[in-house]
Amino acid sequence: xxxxxxxxxxNNESLQPKGWLRYFSFSLDHKVIGIQYLVCGFLFYLxxxxxxxxxxxxxxSPMSDFMPRDVYNQVLTLxxxxxxFLWIVPVxxxxxxxxxxxxxxGARDMAFxxxxxxxxxxxxxxxxxxxxxxxxxxxxxxGWTAYPPLSITTPQSGQIIWILSVLLLGGSSIFxxxxxxxTIIKLRRPGLKLxxxxxxCWAMLGTSILVVLSTPVLAGxxxxxxxxxxxxxxxxxxxLGGNVVVYQHLFWFYSHPAVYIMVLxxxxxxxxxxxxHARKPLFGYTTMVFSIMGIVVLGLVVxxxxxxxxxxxxxxRLFFTIATAFIAVPTGIKFFNWVATLWGGKISINxxxxxxxxxxxxxxxxxxxxxxxxxxxxxxHVHDTYFVVAHFHYIVYGGTVFIIFSSIYHWFPKVTGKMLxxxxxxLHFIITFIGFNLCFAPQHWLGLNGMPRxxxxxxxxxxxVNQISSIGALLMAISTIPFLINIFISMRNxxxxxxxxxxxxxxxxxxxxxxxxxxxxxxxxxxxxxYGYGKQFYEQN
Amino acid sequence: MTTLDSSKEIQKNNSVVNxxxxxFRIFGLITFLIADGMTFAxxxxxxxxxxxxxxLPDGAxxxxxxxxxxxxxxxxxxxxxxxxxxxxxxxxxxxxxSQKWLFFTAFLGIIFLICQLFEYFHLPFGLTDNLFASxxxxxxxxxxxxxxxxxxxxxxxxxxxxxxxxxVTSQNMFPLEAVELYWHFVDGIWVxxxxxxxxx
Numbered sequence: 001x002x003x004x005x006x007x008x009x010x011n012n013e014s015l016q017p018k019g020w021l022r023y024f025s026f027s028l029d030h031k032v033i034g035i036q037y038l039v040c041g042f043l044f045y046l047x048x049x050x051x052x053x054x055x056x057x058x059x060x061s062p063m064s065d066f067m068p069r070d071v072y073n074q075v076l077t078l079x080x081x082x083x084x085f086l087w088i089v090p091v092x093x094x095x096x097x098x099x100x101x102x103x104x105x106g107a108r109d110m111a112f113x114x115x116x117x118x119x120x121x122x123x124x125x126x127x128x129x130x131x132x133x134x135x136x137x138x139x140x141x142x143g144w145t146a147y148p149p150l151s152i153t154t155p156q157s158g159q160i161i162w163i164l165s166v167l168l169l170g171g172s173s174i175f176x177x178x179x180x181x182x183t184i185i186k187l188r189r190p191g192l193k194l195x196x197x198x199x200x201c202w203a204m205l206g207t208s209i210l211v212v213l214s215t216p217v218l219a220g221x222x223x224x225x226x227x228x229x230x231x232x233x234x235x236x237x238x239x240l241g242g243n244v245v246v247y248q249h250l251f252w253f254y255s256h257p258a259v260y261i262m263v264l265x266x267x268x269x270x271x272x273x274x275x276x277h278a279r280k281p282l283f284g285y286t287t288m289v290f291s292i293m294g295i296v297v298l299g300l301v302v303x304x305x306x307x308x309x310x311x312x313x314x315x316x317r318l319f320f321t322i323a324t325a326f327i328a329v330p331t332g333i334k335f336f337n338w339v340a341t342l343w344g345g346k347i348s349i350n351x352x353x354x355x356x357x358x359x360x361x362x363x364x365x366x367x368x369x370x371x372x373x374x375x376x377x378x379x380x381h382v383h384d385t386y387f388v389v390a391h392f393h394y395i396v397y398g399g400t401v402f403i404i405f406s407s408i409y410h411w412f413p414k415v416t417g418k419m420l421x422x423x424x425x426x427l428h429f430i431i432t433f434i435g436f437n438l439c440f441a442p443q444h445w446l447g448l449n450g451m452p453r454x455x456x457x458x459x460x461x462x463x464x465v466n467q468i469s470s471i472g473a474l475l476m477a478i479s480t481i482p483f484l485i486n487i488f489i490s491m492r493n494x495x496x497x498x499x500x501x502x503x504x505x506x507x508x509x510x511x512x513x514x515x516x517x518x519x520x521x522x523x524x525x526x527x528x529x530x531y532g533y534g535k536q537f538y539e540q541n
Numbered sequence: 542m543t544t545l546d547s548s549k550e551i552q553k554n555n556s557v558v559n560x561x562x563x564x565f566r567i568f569g570l571i572t573f574l575i576a577d578g579m580t581f582a583x584x585x586x587x588x589x590x591x592x593x594x595x596x597l598p599d600g601a602x603x604x605x606x607x608x609x610x611x612x613x614x615x616x617x618x619x620x621x622x623x624x625x626x627x628x629x630x631x632x633x634x635x636x637x638x639s640q641k642w643l644f645f646t647a648f649l650g651i652i653f654l655i656c657q658l659f660e661y662f663h664l665p666f667g668l669t670d671n672l673f674a675s676x677x678x679x680x681x682x683x684x685x686x687x688x689x690x691x692x693x694x695x696x697x698x699x700x701x702x703x704x705x706x707x708x709v710t711s712q713n714m715f716p717l718e719a720v721e722l723y724w725h726f727v728d729g730i731w732v733x734x735x736x737x738x739x740x741x
Binding site for chain 2: 111112115174177178179181182185186187212213214215216217219220221223224227231232233234235240241242243246249250253
């Protein structure tokens with residue numbers, strides 16, 4: 001049976017508002033939905049960043065003088081939840097995925113445009129619910145992990161709203177994942193083979209498989225947790241015969257793959273950006289594909305390395321240590337491939353390239369501390385200390401957020417037809433890179449010396465290092481200013497970019513910038529070699 | 542219907558956008574059912590772990606009666622077969638037969654739910670009595686929710702496959718195929734649930 005893809009779209013087109021108003025409508029255009037994800041995510045990033053600044057101000061002194069202890073716990077819970085579920089996951093999957101994947105597979109829209117719009121429009125209400133949960137009596141204060149019995153015994157109305165909000169966001173994520181899998185597998189233009197797809201498609205395919213397999217488990221777990229809170233059942237309440245470790249297993253069965261849900265798309269995006277700005281083909285395409293799929297498989301069987309101090313039996317520790325160490329292999333392959341892509345290339349030093357290189361440096365560091373944390377003796381020593389905080393932020397901020405900025409610099413001309421200002425962009429990179437490393441590198445030392453995380457007060461001997469970290473956080477907050485100025489100035493008065501300012505070969509650049517509603521005037525081009533830069537150079541000379 | 546007509550007009554004028562592709566709504570549904578199955582997998586894993594590591598206090602151990610759930614298993618398996626008959630009938634353009642089979646399937650679903658409620662009211666434990674009781678109600682309740690939704694969807698497509706003016710026809714089999722797939726999935730989950738919860 002065949003159906004017409006475009007009847008609903010053209011139909012929709014005549015009913016849609018034009019201009020900037022379409023970004024506030026139930027638009028079915030994948031490009032509009034991508035921008036909706038990005039801008040919505042960035043607004044929540046600003047909220048989450050403000051909360052992070054509040055945390056660092058509190059930690060500039062050893063006593064809890066900036067805010068009371070329970071407020072501190074509420075702030076860090078909200079910071080973690082907003083940053084993960086409303087900024088990183090929606091932006092790195094939803095925003096760039098929606099904008100780029102239909103171009104990459106040569107389609108005019110996603111496989112299920114209506115489901116796509118539903119998935120986006122679940123985010124603003126659940127995000128507002130999450131923020132609102134802070135203002136009700138008894139805001140959630142059990143961290144983004146919501147570990148029982150803490151989440152059951154602390155005041156609960158905020159925790160319930162928190163659970164509802166995360167359930168809705170999980171639903172949105174699953175709908176997005178289903179859409180990406182169907183688009184990449186089923187909607188490829190005729191003649192385009194799987195092994196010719198740009199790397200971001202593979203990354204999104206792997207990510208979506210993880211989303212579909214693991215997010216429902218989190219949903220089920222949170223439903224059981226809400227039963228414990230509302231109906232006073234005892235699933236995770238030891239007083240009623242329940243078992244808290246079962247919650248941890250189920251939670252980390254989602255939340256470890258969630259790290260790959262946040263990082264694999266960034267791997268894909270950096271694989272798109274580096275070849276363009278180094279004018280070289282992506283090194284080791286096939287190994288990249290297999291390492292992504294290797295990470296997907298291994299990522300599903302390493303969750304208990306978050307639980308080495310939860311009374312985990314020795315055989316389990318052994319298995320999860322070895323499985324975790326194995327992940328370093330495919331990840332290492334990817335790193336060598338990126339470095340080899342840069343090697344001997346004609347590198348242009350621009351903002352997109354700088355942020356991508358910053359990503360490589362930060363992520364190598366975060367990856368090494370990750371391998372260290374997988375070792376049981378070391379993990380037990382630094383468990384629940386600032387070492388873990390530093391490791392996690394090196395992965396998620398130093399890794400994914402750097403790539404989000406890199407991608408914004410790379411694809412801004414595509415979306416708007418204007419270039420971003422390079423001087424402001426480089427300033428943005430320098431402040432972000434210095435601020436980020438100043439903020440989080442000292443936290444490794446703090447953790448190794450035993451400063452526990454998620455506590456508002458600490459031993460005064462750590463004050464100086466904490467103040468260095470807080471100055472770094474201040475720089476990170478300042479770094480947003482040149483970025484925002486850049487966006488607003490360039491949107492109005494930026495240099496006109498032309499259709500393909502980077503001379504890139506991937507399909508999204510083979511149309512006008514900004515692209516027409518149907519993505520291409522005429523048939524979608526068949527791009528068999530999205531990274532054929534060397535060949536092009538060879539043929540020209 | 543005017544917007545539909547105008548969109549046809551646009552397509553006629555613009556040959557470029559008039560592309561066809563295969564229907565992959567069933568593919569999307571299968572992906573969704575895998576996700577749904579993972580939710581059940583999480584519940585089953587929790588139940589089995591509790592069974593292995595959290596022994597119940599003395600006096601809380603209760604052997605479940607088997608007649609009602611066995612009857613329920615038979616009801617659901619038969620309903621899968623009757624649903625299949627409905628699809629076959631619709632394929633032969635025999636809408637009224639198809640509708641009868643669909644109503645019969647929905648009837649079996651409703652009987653299943655009534656039996657389930659009857660069992661709930663006659664069990665000697667409540668939701669919060671102990672860990673086993675809570676897990677029992679969570680698992681069967683979550684499955685019962687799926688059966689309820691499935692029965693409602695069957696009633697909707699049964700109404701839509703009426704002879705005159707129905708939208709579900711042999712030319713538009715998708716709604717029936719989708720609900721059928723979902724119904725088989727819910728049956729399959731019940732069989733696993735029956736084995737794990739009642740027989741193990």
